[in-house]
Amino acid sequence: MATQKIAAAPSVRRLPLYLQMVRQAQREGIQYISGTFIAHELNLKPIQVRKDLSITPITGKPKKGYPVGSLIRAIEHFLGWDTTRKAVLVGAGNLGTALLGYQNLRDHGLLMVAAFDNNPEKIGSQIHQVPVFSVETLESNILMWGVKDAILTVPSHAAQAVTEILIKGGIEGIWNFTHVKLKVPDSMVIQKEDLSSGYAMFCVRMQARQIGTDLPSSLVPEA
Amino acid sequence: MATQKIAAAPSVRRLPLYLQMVRQAQREGIQYISGTFIAHELNLKPIQVRKDLSITPITGKPKKGYPVGSLIRAIEHFLGWDTTRKAVLVGAGNLGTALLGYQNLRDHGLLMVAAFDNNPEKIGSQIHQVPVFSVETLESNILMWGVKDAILTVPSHAAQAVTEILIKGGIEGIWNFTHVKLKVPDSMVIQKEDLSSGYAMFCVRMQARQIGTDLPSSLVPEA
Structure with missing residues (x-):
């Protein structure tokens, strides 16, 4: 490397x-x-x-x-997709559930070892074969497992509080699907996923289509 | 424009x-x-x-x-976010449900007028205030409503078949969340959303962190 x-x-x-x-x-x-x-x-x-x-x-x-x-x-x-990355997912709502079942990520070496949620109906169950634990056990479990990657799919109002727990639990990188700009130490990697970027591309390309503008090739490859 | x-x-x-x-x-x-x-x-x-x-x-x-x-x-x-775009969403699974409730998209003028699914338990219900219809009524409804934008969140094996229906129904652009490279007329806009891109960034940044490489600023702004 x-x-x-x-x-x-x-x-x-x-x-x-x-x-x-x-x-x-x-x-x-x-x-x-x-x-x-x-x-x-x-x-x-x-x-x-x-x-x-x-x-x-x-x-x-x-x-x-x-x-x-x-x-x-x-x-x-x-x-790094020729090795396995272990990660936990926090927030097993609709988006979290979709990610837990996303085969492409598994194919790329992402092993989601556990999900965490605060919904009693989900805790103790499995989603796409991934066990769901209580958020109350998040810090101790990730410390015990030595997991360094977290996927954050909680509601935005809970994002920073959960992030504090992840920091205490030794997480080094967060793939952040919330809208929140997380406050973290400089040493942490925060990769923010924002669907608005893709939607912006969609809108601009649709407008160009309607006015018949030729798109430069830099806009075409996402088709 | x-x-x-x-x-x-x-x-x-x-x-x-x-x-x-x-x-x-x-x-x-x-x-x-x-x-x-x-x-x-x-x-x-x-x-x-x-x-x-x-x-x-x-x-x-x-x-x-x-x-x-x-x-x-x-x-x-x-x-174009100062006007409203009407869209239908096809495939009200976990990802589709998450998108239907994604407030950011609503704030950007995206009005999801209806969702379509083939699950009898979902048809006739509402998800995040959006009514769910049978996929069997997809073509006639989008023709009737004059909707030109579609969000595709069906399982990959159904993606092309649903796309054929969308084409017949007069859809001009598809925001494609499936893994399938859709076959469509050249005049159509297909914006493919691929989480693998964000995951690739996450992995490369985590590797750079572990070896202590300085990241160029082009990799930093997504934090």
């Missing part, structure tokens, strides 16, 4: 898209794949694809392209 | 972040806000902020900055 470049956010965000596409190519028996082909399939510019993939150690062969198997392993290794 | 620039995706994606922050400033009685201040609050570079905001017609005043009220209106207007 130490010698890898730290990539800019848009490139990192596109890596899962490449991974999905290259895995599909592998299933179809393809052994080499060119940056130009990937770019065409994903409506990106070839130079963008080559720049994005250059954040991994993979290099393509002239005229042949990237070896598919090595490319998959390089992306997975860069993202 | 016709004279507005079509912005690159990363800038559009950041606009909701600015909007949230500037609205907060307005609530605190602030009348002018500088690009430098916004940049500091959001851990972005000032030049990035000015570039992002330049996709709206707003201009800042030397030494004072952007007028807060006008900046809010400019962002909202650019995103």
